[in-house]
Amino acid sequence: MTTLTTDNLIIDIPGRAPGSPLNLEVRPGQVWGVLGPNGVGKTTLLHTLAGLRAAHGGRVLLDNHALASLKRKAVSQQLGLVFQDRQDGFPATVLETALIGRHPWLSAWQMETGDDVATAERALHALDVGHLRDRLVSTLSGGERQRVAIATLMTQAPDIWLLDEPSNHLDLHHQVAVMRLLAGQAASGRSVFMCLHDLNLAARWCDHLLLLYPSGEACWGPAQQMLVPSALERLYNQTLVTVEADGAPVFVPVRS
Amino acid sequence: MPVSDIFRPLAMLALAGLAAMLVSVSVGSADLGVGETLSVLAGGGSELHRTLILDLRLPRSFSAFATGGLLAVAGALMQVLLRNPLADPYVLGLSGGAAVGALLAMLTGAAGFLISGSAFAGAVLATLLVFGLAHGSGSWTPSRLLLTGVVVAAGWGALITLILAMSPASRLPGMLYWLMGDLSHAGHPWPGLAVLVLVCLLVFPLGRSLNVLARGSLQAAALGVSVRSLEWLIYLVASLLTATAVTLAGAVGFVGLVVPHMLRLALGNDQRLILPASALAGGTLLVLADTLARVVIAPEQLPVGVITALIGVPTFLFLLYRSR
Amino acid sequence: MTTRAFRVWGTMAMVLALTASVSAADLCATDALERDVCLSEPARRVVSLSPGATELLFSAGAGNSVVAVSAWSDFPPQAAALPQVGDANRLDLEAIVSLAPDLVVAWTDGNSRAQLDRLADLGVPVFWLAPRTFGDIARSVESLGRLTGYTTIADREAQAFRSGIEALEARYRDVPGLRVFYQVWDQPLMTINAEELISKAIALCGGTNVFADLPRLVPRISVETVLAADPEVIVTAGRGDPGHDWLASWKAYPALAAVASGNLYRVSPSLLQRPTFRMLEGARELCAILERARARL
Numbered sequence: 001m002t003t004l005t006t007d008n009l010i011i012d013i014p015g016r017a018p019g020s021p022l023n024l025e026v027r028p029g030q031v032w033g034v035l036g037p038n039g040v041g042k043t044t045l046l047h048t049l050a051g052l053r054a055a056h057g058g059r060v061l062l063d064n065h066a067l068a069s070l071k072r073k074a075v076s077q078q079l080g081l082v083f084q085d086r087q088d089g090f091p092a093t094v095l096e097t098a099l100i101g102r103h104p105w106l107s108a109w110q111m112e113t114g115d116d117v118a119t120a121e122r123a124l125h126a127l128d129v130g131h132l133r134d135r136l137v138s139t140l141s142g143g144e145r146q147r148v149a150i151a152t153l154m155t156q157a158p159d160i161w162l163l164d165e166p167s168n169h170l171d172l173h174h175q176v177a178v179m180r181l182l183a184g185q186a187a188s189g190r191s192v193f194m195c196l197h198d199l200n201l202a203a204r205w206c207d208h209l210l211l212l213y214p215s216g217e218a219c220w221g222p223a224q225q226m227l228v229p230s231a232l233e234r235l236y237n238q239t240l241v242t243v244e245a246d247g248a249p250v251f252v253p254v255r256s
Numbered sequence: 257m258p259v260s261d262i263f264r265p266l267a268m269l270a271l272a273g274l275a276a277m278l279v280s281v282s283v284g285s286a287d288l289g290v291g292e293t294l295s296v297l298a299g300g301g302s303e304l305h306r307t308l309i310l311d312l313r314l315p316r317s318f319s320a321f322a323t324g325g326l327l328a329v330a331g332a333l334m335q336v337l338l339r340n341p342l343a344d345p346y347v348l349g350l351s352g353g354a355a356v357g358a359l360l361a362m363l364t365g366a367a368g369f370l371i372s373g374s375a376f377a378g379a380v381l382a383t384l385l386v387f388g389l390a391h392g393s394g395s396w397t398p399s400r401l402l403l404t405g406v407v408v409a410a411g412w413g414a415l416i417t418l419i420l421a422m423s424p425a426s427r428l429p430g431m432l433y434w435l436m437g438d439l440s441h442a443g444h445p446w447p448g449l450a451v452l453v454l455v456c457l458l459v460f461p462l463g464r465s466l467n468v469l470a471r472g473s474l475q476a477a478a479l480g481v482s483v484r485s486l487e488w489l490i491y492l493v494a495s496l497l498t499a500t501a502v503t504l505a506g507a508v509g510f511v512g513l514v515v516p517h518m519l520r521l522a523l524g525n526d527q528r529l530i531l532p533a534s535a536l537a538g539g540t541l542l543v544l545a546d547t548l549a550r551v552v553i554a555p556e557q558l559p560v561g562v563i564t565a566l567i568g569v570p571t572f573l574f575l576l577y578r579s580r
Numbered sequence: 581m582t583t584r585a586f587r588v589w590g591t592m593a594m595v596l597a598l599t600a601s602v603s604a605a606d607l608c609a610t611d612a613l614e615r616d617v618c619l620s621e622p623a624r625r626v627v628s629l630s631p632g633a634t635e636l637l638f639s640a641g642a643g644n645s646v647v648a649v650s651a652w653s654d655f656p657p658q659a660a661a662l663p664q665v666g667d668a669n670r671l672d673l674e675a676i677v678s679l680a681p682d683l684v685v686a687w688t689d690g691n692s693r694a695q696l697d698r699l700a701d702l703g704v705p706v707f708w709l710a711p712r713t714f715g716d717i718a719r720s721v722e723s724l725g726r727l728t729g730y731t732t733i734a735d736r737e738a739q740a741f742r743s744g745i746e747a748l749e750a751r752y753r754d755v756p757g758l759r760v761f762y763q764v765w766d767q768p769l770m771t772i773n774a775e776e777l778i779s780k781a782i783a784l785c786g787g788t789n790v791f792a793d794l795p796r797l798v799p800r801i802s803v804e805t806v807l808a809a810d811p812e813v814i815v816t817a818g819r820g821d822p823g824h825d826w827l828a829s830w831k832a833y834p835a836l837a838a839v840a841s842g843n844l845y846r847v848s849p850s851l852l853q854r855p856t857f858r859m860l861e862g863a864r865e866l867c868a869i870l871e872r873a874r875a876r877l
Contacts, residue, residue: 052477076480087472089339090525100468104480108461111528156479285801286808303835304807311832312804368767421670424652425690426765429800433768440802441767555805556794557768 001028001189002063002078002159004049009058011048013041018056019216026160026208031186032193033202033223036212037236042195043084045212046162049193050081062160076104080158082149084165088137094148095133098124101155123154126181128174142169150178154185161185163194167201179205199236199251203227211235262529269536273321276540280320280547281313285555319504320439320546320560321539322448324511326501328538329455331512332519332530333494336466337487338398341520342576344513345498348405352412353382354502359419359431371434372443372503379499382412387491398473401491437508437561439546451500452539455493456532462486463528470525508561510568511538511545517575541567609723612688612710619705622729623683627676629696630668630687633709634659635856636717637685640725641733648679655850655858671695677702683727685709711855713780714745721857737857744860748784748867755786758874761811761838762789766826770800777855785867786874787813807833813843813873815866817852843873 008021019041026032034042047053049060051067060067062078080101098120099112106112124130127147137145146169153161161182167175182192183205196202202209203223210220213235219226227249229242239254282293286308295301296309330345338347345351357378361371390404420431433440459466465486469476473483501508515538519530545563552558608618627648628634634653637646643658651667653659665679666672668690676684681704686696688710700706707727711717718738725734760782764770772779774792782789790809791799818826827844830836838844847869851862 047474050478052474071480072477072482073480076478081478083474083478086475087339090335090341090470090520092471092525096467096524096526097471100464100471100479103464103468106464108464285805304810307833307835308804308807312802312807425668429765429770430767433800438768440769550802555791555801555808556796556799557802559768 001191003027004079004160004191004193005061005064006049007059007061009048009060010056011041011044012054012056013044016041017216019212020218021058022210022218022220024210024220026191026193028159028189028191029186030191030208031183031206032191032208032210033206034193034195034210034212035199035202035232035235037214040212040214042212043164046081046164046193046195050079050162051075052081073104076156076158078158079160079162080153080156081162082153082164082166084168086145086149091136091138093133094124094129094135094137094140095120097137097148098151098155101152101157104156104158119157120151120155123151124148126154127151128177143171143174146170147174147178150181154181159190161190161192161194163192165197166194167196167198175201199232203251204248262526265523265529266532266536269533269540273536273540273543276543276547277317277321280317280543281309283547283551284308284313285550315445316439316442316546317543318445318449319442320542322445322452323439323442323501323505323508323539324515324542324545325452325535325539326448326497326504327508327512327542328515328534329452329459329531330494330497330501331538332516332527332534333459333466333490333497334512335516336470336527337490337494338402339470339472340398340402341517342513343402344510345494345501346409346507346509346512347402348382348386349409349412350379350382350386350495350498351502351507352409352416353385354379354499355435355507356412356415356419357381358434358506359416359423362427362431362434363419363423368441368443375506376499376503379495379502382408383492383495383499433559434506435561436559437506437564438559439505439549440557442504445504448500448504451497452535455497456535459490459493459531460528462489463526463531466490466527466531467525470527506559506561508542508564510564510572511542514568514571514575515541518571521575607727607729609707609726611708611723613708615708617705617707617727619683619727621682623681623705623727625679625681626683626685626728627665627679627681628653628685629665629671629691630685630709631655632711632854632856633685633687635854635858636709636711636720637724637728639734639737639857640721640728641730641737642724642728645728647681648676655854655856673699677704683707685724712775712777714741714777714784714859717855717857717859718742741857741860745784745863748863752784752786752867755871756874758787758870758877759790759810759812759837760787760870761791761806761809761814763814763816763826764798766816766829768800769803769806770798772798777859778852781852781859781863781866782815782870784863785870787870807836810837812837812841812877813845813870814838815845815847815869817847817849837877841873841876843876845869845873 004026006022006024008023010018010021036042048055067075102112102116121130124133127150129144129147129151137148150166166178170178186192206223209223209226211226212218229240232251233240240251241254243250282288282290288305292305293309296305327345334343334345335341354375358371358375361374386405386408390401423431465481468479468481469486477483516530516534519533519537523529523533546560549558549560549563608616610616624645625647626637626642626645628637628646629650631653634649635655638656638659646662648663648665649659651664665675669692684699684704684706686706686708688708696706709720711720718741721734721738725731762772762778764772771791773794774789775797779789779792790811814830816826830839830844833839847865851858851865
């Protein structure tokens with residue numbers, strides 16, 4: 001299993017001063033949440049970690065190999081990403097969409113085998129979209145599409161899962177199901193690194209947190225150390241009330 | 257996708273193509289009938305019939321097939337490149353460059369090889385121009401490429417009008433037929449067919465990467481595709497295909513747009529199937545269109561581009577109307 | 581004094597009225613649009629809007645009255661030196677008006693009716709030509725002669741043209757028929773139907789245009805249509821481009837009667853392409869060629 005580390009990484013956000021350097025170490029078994037207000041660069045960070053965007057400074061390393069020096073195909077076998085925005089200019093079925101997750105594992109001349117289809121179908125069932133396998137993705141609801149996208153990542157089966165707002169569009173039940181699935185993947189030795197806008201989902205499911213401040217500052221560490229109400233209030237510029245429920249802290253914004 | 261799912265539709269399309277070729281060689285202003293045609297193909301028949309079929313109709317049918325196939329594959333590739341199912345091989349101004357080359361050659365009184373050579377040179381120039389301009393100093397995106405291509409195409413259009421306006425009346429018919437797309441002087445079909453077959457073989461292993469690219473360049477990169485080099489490659493290949501087709505038959509319209517689009521509706525969007533299917537269906541369509549062009553007002557001839565446009569425009573509008 | 585003055589003025593007015601009526605009768609002609617165009621005095625500033633019209637004006641003897649021509653007016657050679665007012669289908673109206681012409685000669689197969697109606701609205705007389713037969717050519721020259729005051733020359737030239745045509749007609753009336761394919765252009769392959777003057781010249785020489793019955797004046801055909809029609813002679817003018825062999829591609833079909841007998845000919849490109857008096861010379865050349873072809877069959 002692969003460890004993702006960053007070496008003095010400074011992400012590149014056009015029109016903004018470079019923020020403080022990040023030295024993260026995302027180890028197998030960990031679930032990381034990235035928190036911060038809108039426009040702070042959460043998506044940019046994910047794209048930089050996946051090697052899809054050049055950094056302003058520093059490096060991203062996969063098991064001590066600079067990501068920039070690896071072939072895209074090798075990277076995509078170790079690291080996968082669920083995007084927040086998806087393009088579907090062309091019609092495609094749910095199964096076809098999930099199957100593209102096998103792309104990194106097949107050579108140019110290979111066709112997808114029955115095993116690949118079985119892997120994709122397992123992933124679709126795990127995300128409760130197996131019954132939609134022959135539907136066109138363009139006809140699905142936002143939440144269903146989100147689950148198909150996660151199923152595609154599951155079919156890709158990399159060691160490191162990067163997810164951009166995986167709970168978007170999901171109803172309460174599926175939010176919990178997806179978080180449980182991600183936690184299960186981490187428990188089996190993968191690492192999960194996701195941006196979340198829901199503070200309480202992060203508090204509930206992440207063992208590590210990265211807080212990105214609009215000022216460019218950042219702090220990270222184990223969740224219980226990071227979930228300090230004053231720090232979170234400064235993060236969102238919002239007064240919070242903390243209550244305890246089901247063994248975890250719950251942060252509620254103050255009404256006035 | 258199981259292999260049989262790919263080969264069954266391709267086999268059916270190949271049969272349709274053969275049938276279309278047979279029809280196209282047996283009808284014409286001198287009507288021979290299928291029986292006589294088969295006997296000529298088997299080595300018999302009168303001298304005149306042998307000349308009609310073997311020297312005139314057969315090479316022309318092959319040229320039509322090659323042109324249609326080249327354009328349809330080029331269209332399918334352009335659609336993936338621009339992530340736009342409504343793109344066609346000419347959308348980036350390649351046919352305009354080829355037309356300017358061909359018309360300039362005709363204006364100076366050149367004929368035959370000089371016209372096709374000049375058309376090819378114009379197409380290559382147009383390709384490189386859009387390539388260079390879209391690259392520019394900033395980043396390279398499908399929308400930037402599309403915008404550059406459309407504006408450059410408008411520029412070529414203006415040049416074409418200028419050349420037409422300056423040409424003596426006696427040269428206009430030849431120029432207009434070239435612009436509409438016409439197969440009567442296609443020359444040897446073999447280079448076109450060879451390019452078509454080679455490209456299909458070359459592109460097949462790229463098929464799955466193209467499928468991934470169709471989901472967007474970020475998604476493709478995240479799945480291990482080296483997007484930049486793949487995009488350059490398909491742009492160059494699509495340009496080569498289009499340039500070859502335009503050199504054979506002038507700017508035949510709509511085949512490159514409608515054929516891949518319709519095949520996607522019928523067969524899904526797996527490029528490993530769509531690309532060879534486009535080659536076969538595009539070839540078949542143009543063989544039939546050219547047969548119509550030859551016989552509709554026989555013995556007079558229409559340019560094949562008129563037929564493809566007459567078929568293509570309503571089909572395209574229908575697809576557009578249905579596609580919300 | 582006053583009486584005398586009256587008489588003088590009166591006589592002058594009478595004389596003027598008389599001349600006016602006499603010349604008005606002489607200076608009218610019916611054009612191709614079936615309109616009577618009348619001038620008060622012979623046109624001295626004529627603008628020709630097509631190469632054919634230019635040629636006919638010069639044939640009528642009015643060459644010195646032509647002040648401007650359209651592009652491609654290359655015959656007779658002195659016409660090429662005249663100022664130009666644009667291409668036949670893209671005329672420069674301003675240039676025409678500023679030349680203050682007293683007659684504009686237009687061609688129905690090239691000039692724009694709408695554009696020239698504007699010219700007519702400005703008071704410029706427009707005379708339309710559309711010669712479709714040998715007789716039309718002669719009549720056109722006679723009309724132009726009348727409008728420009730060169731009646732004698734024009735009538736003489738027209739008569740010479742008519743008798744030249746009649747002589748050919750008489751000479752080739754009873755010769756054996758001959759299937760002729762006239763190739764206007766090779767890419768795209770185009771020919772002519774019976775309405776075209778060249779086809780009439782072929783008939784004059786005792787030949788039969790194999791595509792006489794097609795509906796369009798200049799139809800576009802295919803090679804196989806030509807092979808099926810199996811002409812005994814193939815003739816082309818080639819319209820310039822001396823470097824281009826307009827007939828070579830036919831040699832690939834040795835079974836074709838014209839190829840088997842070696843009857844592939846090129847006529848002078850300038851003689852047959854316009855319905856003018858040069859057609860007579862062109863028809864003579866064509867008849868001689870067909871006579872040679874007949875001998876080789």
